[in-house]
Amino acid sequence: MLFNEEVFKRRSELGGSIEVICGSMFSGKTEELIRRLRRAQIARLNVEIFKPKTDTRYHETEVVSHNHVSIPSTPVDSSSAILLLGGHVQVVGIDEAQFFDDELPYVCSTLANKGVRVIIAGLDMDFQGRPFGPMPALMAIAESVTKVHAVCVKCGNEALYSYRLVPSEAKILLGEMESYEPRCRHCFGLE
Numbered sequence: 485m486l487f488n489e490e491v492f493k494r495r496s497e498l499g500g501s502i503e504v505i506c507g508s509m510f511s512g513k514t515e516e517l518i519r520r521l522r523r524a525q526i527a528r529l530n531v532e533i534f535k536p537k538t539d540t541r542y543h544e545t546e547v548v549s550h551n552h553v554s555i556p557s558t559p560v561d562s563s564s565a566i567l568l569l570g571g572h573v574q575v576v577g578i579d580e581a582q583f584f585d586d587e588l589p590y591v592c593s594t595l596a597n598k599g600v601r602v603i604i605a606g607l608d609m610d611f612q613g614r615p616f617g618p619m620p621a622l623m624a625i626a627e628s629v630t631k632v633h634a635v636c637v638k639c640g641n642e643a644l645y646s647y648r649l650v651p652s653e654a655k656i657l658l659g660e661m662e663s664y665e666p667r668c669r670h671c672f673g674l675e
Contacts, residue, residue: 499597500602501596501601501602501628502592502596502625503604503627503629504623504626505606506608508666509646509664510643510664510665510666511633516630529575533577534557534566534570535557535559535579535580562584575601575603576601582619586618607646608631610655635666636666636668638667641668644668646664647671647672
């Protein structure tokens with residue numbers, strides 16, 4: 485455990501960071517989040533992963549990608565719970581950040597200021613192509629932002645939009661391929 489204490493002290497001295505992984509549905513955001521968190525685990529860092537309690541699509545207590553890659557997580561009701569539960573670790577992972585409240589940027593900044601590496605994944609735009617939840621604020625305060633793209637199912641170009649297939653005006657509608665498909669700018673605007 486001496487190694488972990490030394491690493492934590494060094495990271496605390498250097499300061500934490502915020503990394504954002506964003507893009508449309510089916511772009512690989514969660515897989516990239518899991519990849520980075522597994523690397524942190526391999527480095528023997530203390531890692532804690534959080535997801536919104538409302539996201540039970542694949543599993544109640546695991547973060548799961550569309551390709552069924554998974555990692556254990558702690559479901560929480562609000563971003564303030566992340567601050568309470570994640571303050572003692574070296575790396576915090578947050579999936580589906582767009583579903584959290586507007587306090588998430590404050591929580592992530594507080595953790596980073598304490599020397600924690602915070603890695604966040606989420607949709608940058610909703611089904612109408614508008615900025616989604618706290619994601620714009622998170623991207624603004626992040627040291628790094630990685631935008632990943634899906635493939636447009638209509639033309640094969642890079643997709644940056646999540647097109648909703650079912651009739652609903654609800655801002656949040658949990659779903660998969662039956663409810664959404666990735667589309668490029670041109671094909672998104674056609675319908």
